[in-house]
Amino acid sequence: MKGVLMVIRFLIEKEFKQMMRTRVLPVVFVMLPLFVLFLMPKAATQEVKNLKVCVVDNDHSPLSARLVHKLSASTYFVLTETCPSYREALHCMEAGRADFIVEISPGFERELVAEGGSRVLVSVNGVNGVKAALGSSYLSQILTGYAAELWEEEGLLASRPVLAGLDVCPRYLFNAGLDYTVFMVPGLMAMLLVLVVGFLPALNIVGEKERGTIEQINVTPVGRFDFILSKLVPYWCVGLFILFYAMLLARVFYGLVPAGSVGLLLLFATLFILVVSCLGLIVSNYSDTMQQAALVMFFFLVIFILMSGLLTPVSSMPAWAKAVTYLNPLRYFIEALRMLYLKGSSFLELLPQFVALSLYAVVVWTWAIVSYKKNR
Amino acid sequence: MKDKYVIEAEGLTKQFGAFTATDHISFRVHEGEIFGFLGANGAGKTTAMRMLCGLSRPSAGWATVAGYDVCRQAEDVKKHIGYMSQKFALYDDLTVFENLRLFGGIYGMSAKTIREKAERLLGELGLAAERDALVASLPLGWKQKLAFSLSIFHDPKIVFLDEPTGGVDPITRRQFWELIYRASDRGITVFVTTHYMDEAEYCDRVSIMVDGKIEALDTPANLKRDFGVATMYDVFLALARRAKRTSD
């Protein structure tokens, strides 16, 4: 037993030395989390704002001018152009200078004063459906607000605009300010782990194959379990370092601290790192060249990321796609991380994720050991 | 009598698809002998050696090394052998001492034994000053001496050397063979492949492989007499003319 521990100790020492002597790696460990956590949450926002509006004002009245002003004052819209005709406005849209065209018809002011209501024509660039839908609803809010304002302030309109017949008081739990950063940061932590402790192991064993050093190991009596374990331990340490470092950055940059227990977070991270680095080693075991390993790993990781709920909600997926996400370890980890960070969930509430990741860990670890062939 | 042979091979065969790299070879190696394994490039030497080391599973036939079956007890075989591959295969990004410690550790030597043995070994090789240098920074000749020393660091019964002296100058080669003799004096059986015919003369017995088969096996003196020629080079040429496979 003592002998086996010695062997593992020496092997682990070797992996650490090699890792630290690859000059780019320590730099990556420090810079990548900084880069991802500083820049990405600001970029990764599905919020819709600064929509480009082009106005065609055919009425040229004080009330239409005020409407145009109202639009440009909103944070959702930026008035980029005023065009004399729809045709020219469409050109603006085709050249990418407008997402919305708002056309005010000639009788706008007259109808509004006389009949208490009027219409504006809105043309939306529908390529991005979310942008179009949210933008349209913002626009109609502004129009309703404007009509109400006219009625209240000046008594200009014939009758009071009708509002909804009930008051809805929404309360947002776990993320009261509906802040996208709070939602994105835990997911980005998971992505960081995937990138570092998923990719590096994928290149590790196949790298030894390319250099020929694996032969020298294969001809020794070293056990397969010991060898794989010695490959895993360094990534496990690096993964935990990156996680804690990222948590620190999240606190410094965004004041984010987990609402739940850090111990639980550690437990999930431990399991997840094990799963991802085992997957990397499996790919490495089956690959002949580093290029092949990198591509295969990339292929799977892109699918893992897309099907994990990191960027788009799992709940919106069709049934078959939801079923596929149950095979995705990243999905469980991101769920757990978000529940821990935002909701402060207990272990009992996280039990399904825990069981799934544990099962996954057992399977891929065994697979990593079995797929490492000392002779062929 | 049984213990006299440390390697026995019977009908050992390896096929890669339709290609038979090693074709039913049979031979025995005595304990303590320096056994030369000769052949042109592509004759199947390396494949045969990899099967004996447990790196490659035979398609047919059997072999025992140090009394263990290479098919069923490959991991036991590995406890008793050393191996030096034809491509330099130590860790470039570890120091000389770190390499020794790693492989010593793998064979279950204690940290103390490793340190003592390493100091002595490095002294013998004249590498004491390079103890903490990265292996990548050493010249090729030194790397090869180091690789050899490493392959016998754990005192194996048999050491397999796959073209150990490729690409080095004649003086370094001569020094290398002195190391081999020293190891042989310590009772280690040496199994060496080479295509330098002068090196064949240094072996106790040699076998010559042509197209995956062993065409000749005897002491260098007997072979020269049988073929009626003066040097091993001529023996080799006489056999190589029969080859159908082109070397690459």
Place this chain on the structure above:
Amino acid sequence: MKKQFLSFLRKEFYHIFRDKRTMLILLVMPIVLMILFGFAITTEVKDSRVAILDLSKDEVTAQLRERIAASRYFSITAGEDNISALEASLRGGKIDVAVVFGEQFASELRRGGRPSVQILVDGTEPNQAAIRTGYMQQVLAAHLHTLTEGRGVSPFPGITPVVRTLYNPQGKSEYNFVPAVIGLVLMLICVMMTSIAIVREKEAGTMEVLLASPLPPLCIVLAKLVPYFAISCLNLTTILVLSVTMLHIPIAGSLPGFIAVSLLYILVALFLGLFISTVVRSQLAAMLLSLLVIIPTIYLSGILFPVESMPVALQCVSVIVPTRWYVDIARRLMIQGVELRYVWRETLVLLLMAGVLLGVSWKKFKIRLE
């Protein structure tokens, strides 16, 4: 000269075609991504799980409950009998929205007042939360509207927007994603594969052998790029065919124009891979650097997150991301069907990028040779 170049080219094709696994993934990747983006990944919000806490226990609230259940946005899970149970369900992720009708709800409504209803929403994902709230508001308001209509309260017309959605009237997310998939796949393949392929020859020392041949170094490097160019063209074709046949997205603009711009984009990506290969020494470093190029590409190019919503500083950074320009052109040419003259500025940017990347790599390459 030409013959030599062809023999180099043949060698490069052998490298790739003999590696069956790599080939398979290179060809399957765009198909898988098309299926995922076309059918699985959507930002639409539907099937939100709702729990209702009805303290009013009235005919109206029962009607509202049925109205919610009938909506295609919501499905009702079992009701709860107190607020803390609702909050626990939200925390455990069992429901997304909880609706609370207070005790006074029904009586207030009968009196002709404005009753209030509380909605608890899981705010973890802000956009979904906002959209769910909006839908719930719509559903509730629509029902009350039908109730009040009969009572002679005539609704005020106000200012009604008459919205016409151009190019993608159903608001399908595929229309937005397909051009992005092309941009992403081509980037992945060209940048990572070429940089690793070239550095691999450096690591193995075979690059020296090639450079010692009488062929000019530029040809040797270009020969390494050609197979990936070919594969990229194949992928482009696959994606276009799938988008028309499987996702039924017509190519609205000029096909030759679109293909020409795509080829230019492939060149930019290949030269980017070439550039990476000139600044690193190991395959590991090539891969890490490629990753550092590809991740910002996903985030900063407008593939998933609209560029105009980003802070100004990031918008400035996104200017150097080639995919940002390409996806913009692709969306306009493919989906909006604009004429080529509307995208000349973006195309010029890509052309400039190709020139700069090739020039810089070539210079670095030469320095290494000397």
